[in-house]
Amino acid sequence: MAGKDIPVSPLAVPFPELPTLAGLRLGTAEAGIRYKARADLTMMEFAPGTSVAGVFTRNKCPGAPVDWCRAALRGGKARALVVNAGNANVFTGRAGREATEATAEAAAALVGCKPREVFLASTGVIGEPLPHERLTAALPALHAGLADDRWAEAARGIMTTDTFPKACLRTARIGGETVTIMGIAKGSGMIAPDMATMLCFVATDAKIPPAALQPILKRAVDRSFNRTTVDSDTSTSDTVLLFATGAARHPRVTTEGGPILRDFSRALSELLLDLALQVVRDGEGAQKLIRIDVTGATSARSAHRIAMSIANSPLVKTAIAGGDANWGRIVMAVGKAGEPADRDRLAVGVGGTWMAREGGVIPGYDEAPVVAHMQGREVEIAVDIGLGSGQATVWTCDLTHGYIDINGSYRS
Amino acid sequence: MAGKDIPVSPLAVPFPELPTLAGLRLGTAEAGIRYKARADLTMMEFAPGTSVAGVFTRNKCPGAPVDWCRAALRGGKARALVVNAGNANVFTGRAGREATEATAEAAAALVGCKPREVFLASTGVIGEPLPHERLTAALPALHAGLADDRWAEAARGIMTTDTFPKACLRTARIGGETVTIMGIAKGSGMIAPDMATMLCFVATDAKIPPAALQPILKRAVDRSFNRTTVDSDTSTSDTVLLFATGAARHPRVTTEGGPILRDFSRALSELLLDLALQVVRDGEGAQKLIRIDVTGATSARSAHRIAMSIANSPLVKTAIAGGDANWGRIVMAVGKAGEPADRDRLAVGVGGTWMAREGGVIPGYDEAPVVAHMQGREVEIAVDIGLGSGQATVWTCDLTHGYIDINGSYRS
Incomplete structure (x- = not known):
């Protein structure tokens, strides 16, 4: 398996200090999917009322978790995110769909929500069935140990052959009040025989309805990740998800969004661009x-x-x-x-x-x-x-x- | 300068035995454009009445010789081809245009034709003025020594960092008579700081008017070179020229072409595909x-x-x-x-x-x-x-x- 011997990118940046975010707990576990002796399963749990937006790969052969998220996104609500590293669950046919269903159901039972409120991402080897029983076996203890200060562990838990963990923090003003936006990403790491996969998970304590959140995320992705390229090969698994827990106090944001979200939109674009450039800095073999x-x-x-x-x-x-x-x-x-x-x-x-x-x-x-x-x-x-x-x-x-x-x- | 130390591609094929072609003489000279102690100037002279077709790079920033050939092609007639290796005469502005004019005029004076009946191609370093006085100084002796059996020298004379010379021979039937088609090409060689340039020169003794020749060449290029790629980077200088000396005896081909050219078209496509695959076999660093x-x-x-x-x-x-x-x-x-x-x-x-x-x-x-x-x-x-x-x-x-x-x- 690749990754162990790759030196840290000379373009690496330090991991930032991250505060907690109201309405979000997270953690990691060693599920033994492919890697040994490292966390490969990451979970986030969101407070009730959390809204979600997502942007996914344009590749016409997406992985099963991308299909799952696209369908789940129609509900606009999220209570959990489950991410595994080591197996991308791509080109796995019916077994791939069953793996997403089983994982979402297991997480939903622990959180007490509908499966469609669980979002999924997988990264790693493709074409091999995802041993989802290892995920579901590890989830109860992982869920029991969730805490609000595990961002660094989560940023490492989603890595494949990334050479450094990637995170970013921004604040924004909504109607005179300050909200926080935090995100982690993984990039152009690689496990033979996989292609690079870009995953990015962002959370904010802002209270923004999904209909207002989605266009802001779309535009921010256009201004960040879509302005970067490592090798022109579009992954089957690229996923950016934005979760808004709604724990912050600020004037109400309607489904139309509008000018009240201008500063939030700016901050989100800045944050995503920062993460996107971290991904490029960790591009395979990158020296410049x-x-x-x-x-x-x-x-x-x-x-x-x-x-x-x-x-x-x-x-x-x-x-x-x-x-x-x-x-x-x-x-x-x-x-x-x-x-x-x-x-x-x-x-x-x-x-x-x-x-x-x-x-x-x-x-x-x-x-x-x-x-x-x-x-x-x-x-x-x-x-x-x-x-x-x-x-x-x-x-x-x-x-x-x-x-x-x-x-x-x-x-x- | 790159090229000297590159081993011959493991995918190389032997150089074929080539006959002479009625109505065509060719040769090479050492003009000292950039290389030392090797032929870097190649000339072909065609019998009066030779028609020509050409297909060029789609790159929007073509070299000066490509501009020259596109204009010359409108006349449909060719009496000479002059090709230099070592300098691509690309992105050279007014000096580049003047170099093409001076070279064409010098060749035309020797052959006794109009400058617009001289076709030009250059390959090598870009952005440096082409020292065309070295070409024009070498042309008289080169022209005086033209012969009908110098195909191997010509195939080597157009090389930059190609690791083997490339040629191909085919015959075709036109109205029951046999005609010959021969071509040479150079490919994905490279002289720092140049990009790969693909040049291909084909000659036949068939008598085919330019209006019938051009669509056949276009289709054959679509079926050959346009089906290959080394690194996705489209050169500024790609040129395929087909010269028909008309020395062969066969039923008359009209400007409309038609079914009488079916076998010729097949043979031309085969020949170009053979040359295109030789170029891929010599792709930079190619092992497979x-x-x-x-x-x-x-x-x-x-x-x-x-x-x-x-x-x-x-x-x-x-x-x-x-x-x-x-x-x-x-x-x-x-x-x-x-x-x-x-x-x-x-x-x-x-x-x-x-x-x-x-x-x-x-x-x-x-x-x-x-x-x-x-x-x-x-x-x-x-x-x-x-x-x-x-x-x-x-x-x-x-x-x-x-x-x-x-x-x-x-x-x-």
């Missing part, structure tokens, strides 16, 4: 965090596509891994995006230095700051298309031997 | 040739997109590099293509053994032949979508440490 700013495109959508074309180009990513500010490959990636672009209006810069403009290299541009910038851990690429006012920013990581090592190993 | 057959999609176009999604998935390609028949990643790549797919109808096979069917692994399928197949140099993946009758086949290579080595090195 890359930010790509595209301006001057014909629309924001076009700018986003161009930025993603650059971010997903193996030639750009390998060049950056090698410390090479290879603007020629960036031009290639702009051109292959298929979006409106005019070679003779393009400008390309790295680390604040413009290297190419109007269809050619800038004669005598100062290479020294570019070389110095490329040696750092964070690389900034700027591309101006020169056609309009559309702009977008995306983040990715470099493509290194580490990626090949992690993903080219035999299943074991 | 991968064929992906998708059946049962809702349309051929959908099948092609799914096949390309698999072929371009870094996770699939690294798994194959590691000898891992990772059908879970194949399912992921099917799902991320965005095309109609139903997880519970999918079937995935490797090397003729079906491993997964109807949404799950086939219990007790025989792993032995799969393991043996994965250890070979050629890997075959079959995916049945189970929804319709659309099918497609594409080819790619694996993603290995060699790719990172070649593309992650500093420019030097």
Whole structure:
């Protein structure tokens, strides 16, 4: 099994100090699903009245837990979350559906709620039946031990081959009152023979009805996770869930949401972007965090596509891994995006230095700051298309031997 | 400069014996553009009356020679081809245009034709001005030494970091008479800081008017090069040119073409596919040739997109590099293509053994032949979508440490 020998990413950030959140208890257990001697089962229990929003993978072959969550989301209410690491319960057919049902029923019996108020996520090996009896066997003791201060354990419990646990804290004002938003995520870890899975669980003590919560979450995901890419491969299990316990006191939020949620929306976007960048920082084999700013495109959508074309180009990513500010490959990636672009209006810069403009290299541009910038851990690429006012920013990581090592190993 | 130390691809094929082609003379010279002590300038001269067809990169930031060829193609006639290796003349602005004009004029003066009857291609470093005076200085002696038996030299002269020269020969029947088609190509070689460039030059002694030639070439490219991918990065310089000298005797082909060209079209497609697969076999770092057959999609176009999604998935390609028949990643790549797919109808096979069917692994399928197949140099993946009758086949290579080595090195 991969993961044990992978060093902590050089881009890792420290785990933040997290307070408790009213209306939420959590904990972890060792269910022995695949890993030995580590927590692999994580549970959260939410106070009655907790609302929920969710955004899931666009992959057309989603895992059984994604199907379960999509259906459960229609109720808009959540009382529990159960997450296992080690087995993704993907491409497991009827057995996969039965595993989700059994797990949700077991958790619901402990919490005293309907199964459809239990949300599920699984990450790990795919195509193998999830031994759900190990989950249901571990749940009673896990549930009995839930506490409000186990965020660090939970952030570790959902990891597969992530090299560091990921969490973030923000506060926001709703009608003059302060609410808290906390989230954990796991990213581009990997257990052979699995693909990377991105999971993110966020909780707030705000009281926001599901109809108002969902569009805010959707927009925040568009502004964060959907602006990042590690290797262009969309997992079958990507899941972002936001739970609002409603324990905080603030003016009432209607189902329409509206301006009262403006600051909450900002804080949520910030929190998700922070978590998304932690996931990129832990991208398989990542040695450098890359930010790509595209301006001057014909629309924001076009700018986003161009930025993603650059971010997903193996030639750009390998060049950056090698410390090479290879603007020629960036031009290639702009051109292959298929979006409106005019070679003779393009400008390309790295680390604040413009290297190419109007269809050619800038004669005598100062290479020294570019070389110095490329040696750092964070690389900034700027591309101006020169056609309009559309702009977008995306983040990715470099493509290194580490990626090949992690993903080219035999299943074991 | 990269290239000197790269071992010959283990997937290399022998260079074929090539006959002469009536109406065509060719040769190479050492122009010292970037390489030392090797031919880097290749010229072909065609008999008066030679018609031409061309297909070029879809990259929106094409090189100056691509712009030149697109314009020249409108005349439909060709008397010469000049190709240099070592400098791609891409993103070079006005200087790039001037270089193409100067080169075409010099060649035209030697051949005694219009500059617009000279076709150009360049491959190599980008963003540096092409020292076209070195080309024009070398052209007179090169032209004086043209001969009809220099195909092997030409195939080597257009290489950058290709590890073996690529050529192919086919014959076809036109109205009961036999014509010859010969082609050379270069592929996924690379000179830092360049991207891979695919060039392919084909000649036939058939007499086919440009209006009939162009659609046949377009279709043959769609059936060959457009079914292959090395790393998903579309070069700024990709060029396929087909020259028909008209020296062969066969019934007249009208501008409409039609059934008389059926066998020619077949032979051309075969030849281009052979060359395209040679390019994939020489993909940067390639250790395995991968064929992906998708059946049962809702349309051929959908099948092609799914096949390309698999072929371009870094996770699939690294798994194959590691000898891992990772059908879970194949399912992921099917799902991320965005095309109609139903997880519970999918079937995935490797090397003729079906491993997964109807949404799950086939219990007790025989792993032995799969393991043996994965250890070979050629890997075959079959995916049945189970929804319709659309099918497609594409080819790619694996993603290995060699790719990172070649593309992650500093420019030097």
